Amino acid sequence: xxxxxxxxxxxxxxxxxxxxxxxxxxxxxxxxxxxxxxxxxxxxxxxxxxxxxxxxxxxxxxxxxxxxxxxxxxxxxxxxxxxxxxxxxxxxxxxxxxxxxxxxxxxxxxxxxxxxxxxxxxxxxxxxxxxxxxxxxxxxxxxxxxxxxxxxxxxxxxxxxxxxxxxxxxxxxxxxxxxxxxxxxxxxxxxxxxxxxxxxxxxxxxxxxxxxxxxxxxxxxxxxxxxxxxxxxxxxxxxxxxxxxxxxxxxxxxxxxxxxxxxxxxxxxxxxxxxxxxxxxxxxxxxxxxxxxxxx
Amino acid sequence: xxxxxxxxxxxxxxxxxxxxxxxxxxxxxxxxxxxxxxxxxxxxxxxxxxxxxxxxxxxxxxxxxxxxxxxxxxxxxxxxxxxxxxxxxxxxxxxxxxxxxxxxxxxxxxxxxxxxxxxxxxxxxxxxxxxxxxxxxxxxxxxxxxxxxxxxxxxxxxxxxxxxxxxxxxxxxxxxxxxxxxxxxxxxxxxxxxxxxxxxxxxxxxxxxxxxxxxxxxxxxxxxxxxxxxxxxxxxxxxxxxxxxxxxxxxxxxxxxxxxxxxxxxxxxx
Amino acid sequence: xxxxxxxxxxxxxxxxxxxxxxxxxxxxxxxxxxxxxxxxxxxxxxxxxxxxxxxxxxxxxxxxxxxxxxxxxxxxxxxxxxxxxxxxxxxxxxxxxxxxxxxxxxxxxxxxxxxxxxxxxxxxxxxxxxxxxxxxxxxxxxxxxxxxxxxxxxxxxxxxxxxxxxxxxxxxxxxxxxxxxxxxxxxxxxxxxxxxxxxxxxxxxxxxxxxxxxxxxxxxxxxxxxxxxxxxxxxxxxxxxxxxxxxxxxxxxxxxxxxxxxxxxxxxxxxxxxxxxxxxxxxxxxxxxxxxxxxxxxxxxxxxxxxxxxxxxxxxxxxxxxxxxxxxxx
Numbered sequence: 001x002x003x004x005x006x007x008x009x010x011x012x013x014x015x016x017x018x019x020x021x022x023x024x025x026x027x028x029x030x031x032x033x034x035x036x037x038x039x040x041x042x043x044x045x046x047x048x049x050x051x052x053x054x055x056x057x058x059x060x061x062x063x064x065x066x067x068x069x070x071x072x073x074x075x076x077x078x079x080x081x082x083x084x085x086x087x088x089x090x091x092x093x094x095x096x097x098x099x100x101x102x103x104x105x106x107x108x109x110x111x112x113x114x115x116x117x118x119x120x121x122x123x124x125x126x127x128x129x130x131x132x133x134x135x136x137x138x139x140x141x142x143x144x145x146x147x148x149x150x151x152x153x154x155x156x157x158x159x160x161x162x163x164x165x166x167x168x169x170x171x172x173x174x175x176x177x178x179x180x181x182x183x184x185x186x187x188x189x190x191x192x193x194x195x196x197x198x199x200x201x202x203x204x205x206x207x208x209x210x211x212x213x214x215x216x217x218x219x220x221x222x223x224x225x226x227x228x229x230x231x232x233x234x235x236x237x238x239x240x241x242x243x244x245x246x247x248x249x250x251x252x253x254x255x256x257x258x259x260x261x262x263x264x265x266x267x268x269x270x271x272x273x274x275x276x277x278x279x280x281x282x283x284x285x286x287x288x289x290x291x292x293x294x295x296x
Numbered sequence: 297x298x299x300x301x302x303x304x305x306x307x308x309x310x311x312x313x314x315x316x317x318x319x320x321x322x323x324x325x326x327x328x329x330x331x332x333x334x335x336x337x338x339x340x341x342x343x344x345x346x347x348x349x350x351x352x353x354x355x356x357x358x359x360x361x362x363x364x365x366x367x368x369x370x371x372x373x374x375x376x377x378x379x380x381x382x383x384x385x386x387x388x389x390x391x392x393x394x395x396x397x398x399x400x401x402x403x404x405x406x407x408x409x410x411x412x413x414x415x416x417x418x419x420x421x422x423x424x425x426x427x428x429x430x431x432x433x434x435x436x437x438x439x440x441x442x443x444x445x446x447x448x449x450x451x452x453x454x455x456x457x458x459x460x461x462x463x464x465x466x467x468x469x470x471x472x473x474x475x476x477x478x479x480x481x482x483x484x485x486x487x488x489x490x491x492x493x494x495x496x497x498x499x500x501x502x503x504x505x506x507x508x509x510x511x512x513x514x515x516x517x518x519x520x521x522x523x524x525x526x527x528x529x530x531x532x533x534x535x536x537x538x539x540x541x542x543x544x545x546x547x548x549x550x551x552x553x554x555x556x557x558x559x560x561x562x563x564x565x566x
Numbered sequence: 567x568x569x570x571x572x573x574x575x576x577x578x579x580x581x582x583x584x585x586x587x588x589x590x591x592x593x594x595x596x597x598x599x600x601x602x603x604x605x606x607x608x609x610x611x612x613x614x615x616x617x618x619x620x621x622x623x624x625x626x627x628x629x630x631x632x633x634x635x636x637x638x639x640x641x642x643x644x645x646x647x648x649x650x651x652x653x654x655x656x657x658x659x660x661x662x663x664x665x666x667x668x669x670x671x672x673x674x675x676x677x678x679x680x681x682x683x684x685x686x687x688x689x690x691x692x693x694x695x696x697x698x699x700x701x702x703x704x705x706x707x708x709x710x711x712x713x714x715x716x717x718x719x720x721x722x723x724x725x726x727x728x729x730x731x732x733x734x735x736x737x738x739x740x741x742x743x744x745x746x747x748x749x750x751x752x753x754x755x756x757x758x759x760x761x762x763x764x765x766x767x768x769x770x771x772x773x774x775x776x777x778x779x780x781x782x783x784x785x786x787x788x789x790x791x792x793x794x795x796x797x798x799x800x801x802x803x804x805x806x807x808x809x810x811x812x813x814x815x816x817x818x819x820x821x822x823x824x825x826x827x828x829x830x831x832x833x834x835x836x837x838x839x840x841x842x843x844x845x846x847x848x849x850x851x852x853x854x855x856x857x858x859x860x861x862x863x864x865x866x867x868x869x870x871x872x873x874x875x876x877x878x879x880x881x882x883x884x885x886x887x888x889x890x891x892x893x894x895x896x
Contacts, residue, residue: 133867136866136867137818138821138822139822144844145591145844185394185398189390192355192385194381194382194385194416204400229711230711234826234829256721256725276709
């Protein structure tokens with residue numbers, strides 16, 4: 001019986017020629033270099049007390065604008081502060097704003113997207129139109145405007161402002177997902193059983209749409225960090241006394257005059273490397289997601 | 297109103313708005329009653345409005361006209377519904393056609409079965425014993441508790457859906473084509489299961505199907521729907537013995553009879 | 567005709583709402599508008615003088631009264647005077663608008679053409695080394711914050727090499743000198759273009775790849791049509807409508823990017839003006855700038871919508887079928 005089958009089936013010698021596909025283990029797809037660098041940077045910022053060689057906010061008026069040397073590893077800025085210490089200390093603020101703003105915007109996006117997705121047709125239309133209009137306003141303009149209203153910025157107000165201006169694109173994705181999910185009978189069943197809005201959101205909707213917004217959420221951290229630094233640089237974000245990567249760069253105009261490249265380059269390189277690591281992790285998440293979908 | 301009727305549907309109509317000026321009447325002036333402890337079958341071709349009736353009864357749709365009385369409460373009135381919400385949600389349960397989409401793929405079986413009780417009590421998950429008992433009732437052993445819906449077959453999933461519906465000791469179960477997506481052999485199992493459970497628990501049962509042979513076997517009374525209207529209603533035996541409406545006759549003629557000789561004769565008649 | 571009429575009405579309403587919101591919000595924000603008019607002198611003013619000054623600028627009325635007065639003036643073509651520059655806001659705007667249009671417009675055109683070019687090249691050589699290099703470079707550049715790129719460019723090209731000027735739109739007294747203007751535009755333009763180019767280029771690449779996978783391409787190939795013709799004529803025609811509508815929306819984003827570049831390079835454009843006016847509570851100036859930006863944003867959105875709905879026949883059909891799907895469910 002088996003002989004017969006083999007005669008009409010695939011010839012064994014042909015089958016052997018097929019190269020077995022290299023099996024990708026889960027850790028092969030992770031961009032290890034980015035993860036390690038990111039862990040180093042985040043760890044350095046978290047435990048900055050151990051690393052810092054100087055007090056980051058102490059202004060050493062004798063040693064201002066000193067190029068990197070043995071005592072000041074990354075040099076000092078125009079106000080005589082030690083850049084090496086400031087990098088780690090300021091990184092805390094930048095990373096915190098990135099994460100806090102993302103938490104805020106994701107929270108808003110989840111609520112808004114779910115409401116819009118579950119809402120009747122006309123309300124959904126209205127909410128989505130509003131989102132599109134908000135989406136088309138350059139982010140920076142709204143932030144400047146809000147910041148002007150809130151007055152002097154601190155870490156929390158800046159996270160808040162960045163958070164409430166960057167939830168729109170995530171909300172749109174969630175809304176599309178919810179529109180599909182809500183047709184599933186388990187959502188209808190849960191409603192029949194008397195599950196409230198938040199119960200259904202938490203139990204049935206969120207677990208099913210979280211994977212599709214993960215990429216956007218990671219990218220949101222990135223854009224929040226960029227926005228913080230841009231705002232601080234322009235002078236409407238964090239003031240000079242509050243050390244962050246952005247506010248360190250706001251000294252660069254003076255640095256340009258004196259040609260002090262380290263004041264501009266060193267915080268910027270840290271910023272860019274962090275952003276690159278976050279991006280490659282985000283890309284990895286997206287690739288995984290696409291794979292899952294194509295397998296289905 | 298009769299005292300022993302649990303559900304009383306009166307002149308129910310429902311319209312769907314397609315575009316600005318186009319509306320479709322999905323159900324048109326449908327009335328019937330379900331008594332306590334009765335199995336009522338609703339048959340008709342797809343698109344005849346059976347599911348819409350079921351969804352109106354479960355308050356998923358709000359009917360355009362007519363009224364539904366459950367235990368004498370007009371449940372389509374928002375005020376009355378809100379007043380009795382908890383009781384209504386607990387004593388009515390629904391079983392859906394597609395077991396794949398009626399169970400959340402990311403929840404374990406034990407969580408799915410526990411869900412109604414959890415919502416009802418507002419507390420955490422009920423005891424494992426309770427869930428085990430529910431699963432046993434529908435013929436699943438405890439090894440299924442830790443599994444996810446995608447690991448189960450269609451029949452097993454439908455059993456889970458039944459266990460979920462039964463967990464609150466409901467008085468009315470609405471089953472929207474619960475066997476339509478299953479194999480024929482499993483269908484028979486399910487119908488037997490329904491019958492057994494109904495005898496044990498004594499709930500009223502609205503059974504929606506397009507398969508007449510199962511309805512004949514299971515239901516005490518039957519209504520036939522055609523283009524949104526209830527064209528015939530009565531005891532199942534009477535309907536199957538003496539169909540009055542043309543559509544019922546046609547439906548009955550389409551039922552395969554497990555006897556080749558009669559089946560062949562029937563072919564010649566039509 | 568009715569369609570465009572409807573759009574026009576929506577447009578007018580949006581602009582009206584926008585002006586109302588900006589007016590109220592800017593009035594409620596903290597800050598002293600007198601400061602921008604009188605500068606340091608404000609602090610030495612007596613209460614009576616203050617009152618008189620506020621009276622003169624019409625600031626002590628209710629906000630609603632101020633708004634209706636403003637609207638009334640606008641319909642007479644009078645947008646008021648800038649507190650800071652002490653001249654008609656239109657004149658202030660006029661002196662700056664040209665610069666921004668020149669910078670943003672050129673940037674937009676380069677991005678528009680460049681993204682298309684890059685996207686098509688990448689799709690053409692999909693998976694090849696050129697594609698890989700461009701994709702990697704694009705990802706890295708997209709991680710560089712705009713202002714930092716600008717700083718580095720200034721550091722390299724004007725501070726170290728002294729090739730290019732680092733600020734302004736033209737050297738003093740060289741207003742009419744075209745080559746001098748171009749020289750001043752190179753750095754800001756580089757920043758604007760590099761920041762946005764890959765975002766749209768990647769979009770074109772993915773859309774192109776989707777098209778190449780479609781069955782009609784296989785048919786065309788089977789017919790023996792050349793690859794270049796399939797891609798540039800057949801596929802291009804299909805991606806053009808969505809690309810155009812994306813680019814219509816992108817106008818506002820590139821505008822936002824222009825503002826940052828203007829600030830870093832102290833380029834006298836609308837961006838720096840907007841920032842100044844918000845900071846110094848120069849209300850009349852702020853109103854006209856936000857109104858103008860708003861009109862551009864709304865107009866671009868509408869253009870994108872119209873492009874989406876009217877030009878691409880596929881969109882019309884898919885919209886219809888989408889509606890039908892919804893109906894079927896309900």
